[in-house]
Amino acid sequence: MTPAQDVDLDIQNTGALPAPDAAPPTVSAGAMIVCQGVTKRYDPNVLALNNISFQIDKGEFVFIVGASGSGKSTLIRLLLKEMEPTQGTIIVGGRDISRLRPSRISQLRRNIGCVFQDFKLLPNRNAAENVAYALNVQGESAQNIRRKVPEVLSLVGLVDKMDSLPNQLSGGEQQRVSIARAFVNHPPLLVCDEPTGNLDPDTSVGIMQLLYSINRTGTTILMATHDREMVDKMRRRVIALEDGKIARDERRGGYSSQ
Ligand code: ADP
Numbered sequence: 001m002t003p004a005q006d007v008d009l010d011i012q013n014t015g016a017l018p019a020p021d022a023a024p025p026t027v028s029a030g031a032m033i034v035c036q037g038v039t040k041r042y043d044p045n046v047l048a049l050n051n052i053s054f055q056i057d058k059g060e061f062v063f064i065v066g067a068s069g070s071g072k073s074t075l076i077r078l079l080l081k082e083m084e085p086t087q088g089t090i091i092v093g094g095r096d097i098s099r100l101r102p103s104r105i106s107q108l109r110r111n112i113g114c115v116f117q118d119f120k121l122l123p124n125r126n127a128a129e130n131v132a133y134a135l136n137v138q139g140e141s142a143q144n145i146r147r148k149v150p151e152v153l154s155l156v157g158l159v160d161k162m163d164s165l166p167n168q169l170s171g172g173e174q175q176r177v178s179i180a181r182a183f184v185n186h187p188p189l190l191v192c193d194e195p196t197g198n199l200d201p202d203t204s205v206g207i208m209q210l211l212y213s214i215n216r217t218g219t220t221i222l223m224a225t226h227d228r229e230m231v232d233k234m235r236r237r238v239i240a241l242e243d244g245k246i247a248r249d250e251r252r253g254g255y256s257s258q
């Protein structure tokens with residue numbers, strides 16, 4: 001597999017100055033994601049994330065676990081800058097994302113591959129077209145698209161299904177297409193929100209193996225899940241959320257504390 005592109009998300013400095021009232025967080029050179037004191041309140045009664053802090057280094061594979069409603073998807077949406085935290089700082093690839101100019105937001109998203117539980121494929125386009133469409137939107141040349149699409153579909157094991165529509169593919173195959181779409185440009189960071197949530201256990205294992213092989217190319221992976229068995233098998237870093245707080249952060253953890 002080709003290595004992930006250089007992990008620097010930050011091509012150009014915006015020149016923004018730090019807020020005078022906030023000490024800038026200390027960020028080591030190896031950090032991919034830094035959350036410091038991040039709180040997200042949807043409305044006065046819904047505190048989805050409550051003052052959470054953690055750092056994920058480049059190249060790590062990290063599970064975010066927790067019961068439904070514990071704040072996993074909220075955290076992912078904040079990283080993608082789909083919404084703003086109520087408080088706190090989020091740094092991705094060395095850049096404080098609250099300070100990104102609008103023109104830099106699309107660049108941030110291009111550098112973060114996303115995989116979701118429900119695949120989010122275009123129903124009227126086949127596997128190859130789904131991947132090509134994403135590249136096209138990013139302004140990739142027709143020549144590059146012709147080269148990259150079969151390459152990445154072969155990487156996820158779907159060369160034979162390039163012409164199949166999503167409804168002609170199994171759930172596992174559809175998730176492979178969505179991973180191909182997320183990884184086609186070898187982003188430094190891949191975030192996955194319950195990627196095995198709709199899949200049976202055997203199919204899930206195949207998807208996890210694919211994510212691991214992607215991680216081995218150097219891509220940092222953050223995966224929200226409540227697939228207890230999978231997390232226990234993998235013995236990777238686990239950050240456990242409980243009611244919007246970090247209940248546990250273990251280097252080689254399981255789903256529950258033992
Ligand atoms: P998880 O992904 O772990 O299931 P979420 O991040 O989706 O958790 O939700 C955390 C909390 O925030 C829950 O109480 C949920 O109901 C609430 N929540 C999520 N999204 C919204 C929203 N758009 N508006 C209001 N409340 C929300």
Ligand code: MG
Pocket residue numbers: 072073074193
């Ligand atoms: Mg969720």
